Amino acid sequence: MANPAYSNISSSNQTANESSINVFAITLHGLFSTIGIIENLLILGVVGFHVRRSVISIWILNLAASDLLATASLPFFTLYMARGDTWTLGNTFCRIHSSMFFLNMFVSGFLLAAISLDRCLVVLRPVWAQNYRTNQLVGRVCGLIWALAVLFTIPFYIFRGAITISKHKTLCYYKYSLPGEFSNPESLIQQRKEALAFMRLFLAFLTPLGIIIFSYAAVTYRLARRGCRRSFRFVRLVVAVVVSFVLCWAPYHIIITIEVVTQKGQSAHAFAMKALPTAATFGFLNSVLNPILYVFSCPDLCKKIRHSLGAVMESVLAEDLAELSRRRSTARSINTTEIVLKQRTSISALCYQGDESKQDESLADQAEN
Template sequence: MNSSVSTNSSLSPLSPSELHCPLLQTMISHRVNNDSRVDLAVVSVHGILSALGILENGLILWVLGWRLQRKTVASVWVLNLALSDFLTSLTLPLFTHYLLRGHSWELGSTLCAAQSSIFFLNMFVSAFLLVVISVDRCLLVTKPVWTQNRRTVSAAQKICAFGWAFGAVNTIPYFMFRSVVVKQDGRKLCYHDFALYSSPSGLDMNCKVRYSATAVSKVLLAFVIPVLVIGISYAAFVLELHARRKRLQSIQQNRQNGPRISQSFSKMIIFVIATFVLCWVPYHIVCLVEVMALYKMEYMEVVVVALPVVTTFCFWNSVLNPIIYTFSCPNFSTKIRQSLSSLFEGLVEEVSPTELVSGRRRKSYLMSPISLKTPTTPNIFGIHRDLFASKNQPTNEEERNQCL
């Protein structure tokens, strides 16, 4: 929708096409103070982010989608996560163009709605997949026999399809209310206009309800609940492995060179979760401030200034994820000299639940953020033996640090 605020709006009633919520009215009247040097730096950074995001995620899609000879549950998770990040990376040039044109959206309402929809689709799908990966790892250790009977590539694909449907449904409001409005200084703004489909008499109520509902749903479904589930899942994962390690040590008190699970694994988990939190928590904080601005006008200026900055942090997540996949392994410098196909096959190579607590492959699993195996037929005696045996343990620090 293209509209502008009339200078004599206080003297004549607004037409339905000129109705806007208070926050959008503030954005329409807000003027950007241009600094050519700052603008050049910001546009340059976003240009680099655009290139990196598209190349990195495109490379992962190519390797996992076409070069990987054997699909695994882990590869399905990462393939869908990379696809979500790749779609978001494709919209980064659009956001860069908006900055290049002096914070003015000159690409039309269709691309405005598309860019917004993909951004929010990535937000919901990425959070969903991170939760699924965390729960998958947790169940693989805490319920090994149960997962052996039910954990298949086909099931993983169905779960991912549900995740995309979940994200698409939650993206509908942002597609419906996305609009292009003309600011008082002539620049164009691409933002959600929650006054659409509203009458003048119900404008205030609709603005408050729609802003509050979308903000709370984003914060809960795409951040708070996922972070809680991820934290609980990995806590259960580590506690279960720690308990099994203690049982091993009680049987073999004289073993001096045991696996150091908690320290290295905890560092990796902290790194993965911290990256997700750091990229998204500023955005969700601004979303909550946006709701507060409906009741306290002094917060509106904060939202107007902070929103473009925190949105940039969100885009960083799609660029950093491929780097995390690769550099989470200490022996990356060795693997990088191998072919790309071999590198990513090692990254998503899976081990069985019964091997998690024995030998070099246990450490390989722990250091790989997505190293999960599609199990074979359950073997109760094998599980008991692996839980309380210590064959093929790493013999030096180098082997303990292997993960690919």
């Protein structure tokens, strides 16, 4: 028979460990959110206003906008975790918040694939790229990417919502039912679960990953045939892009697939449900890493960012110095005015005293006469 005191101690230790893990996860989410928002806002500000519009800058602007959406929604996910996986912001915002995550998933994957294809075409078809690779064409491609991503996000908006488990527990998860449907057979629910899971897996992960690997493999092969030596920075960037994309999104898609193909009550299903928030965190991490990989690896852009930050600091300091100088000049003018007024007052007093003495002398003379 187990000792009750020992059971209480072990349960309290387990609770303390879970609390420490939750605090660490919440802190990590807050850190990711802060870094991601600052990074992407910085990129949008610098590339959008201080960099000449080009094909690369258009790719980077769209990627930063997508990543900013994801990192801006991360604080609400952090709040959800901080409240014990309880959603308190309503059904509509649950759908909007989840849709921002899935929209970034599709846009980010499609953009990374498009950027890889763009670099591949520049190397494999340089004449075509010179003639047809224009800002207008890339802008239309980005518009098409966003339109497709919105289209693929609609089912996740429809089948997402706030689910009340108990009086103090509300989840923001899948409902797998359309508005107006009150009961659905298990087979239809399972079909919808599998359709959403495999649509994400193939469209947002496997297809972009295949395009990225194929594009950089083709570029490497063509450069090798030409006898061109690949720069170490290019190889490092390719490896970093592939590795970060896989590490950030593979856990999420694997966990979702396990959750879909297993039945409730199985250990694998329980593991998937517990690991899903952590896997989603790694998906958010991709929005933090993208600026580092695609933007801060460019020395010219880093110089522009440093120059822009320096210009901002100089402007702020110049405004502060101007304000300080204005205050000092105002203080000096006030002091000068006071001195002049005092001098005028003293002179007037002396003159008045002189007039009085003269009047006294004249009165004395008249009295003597």
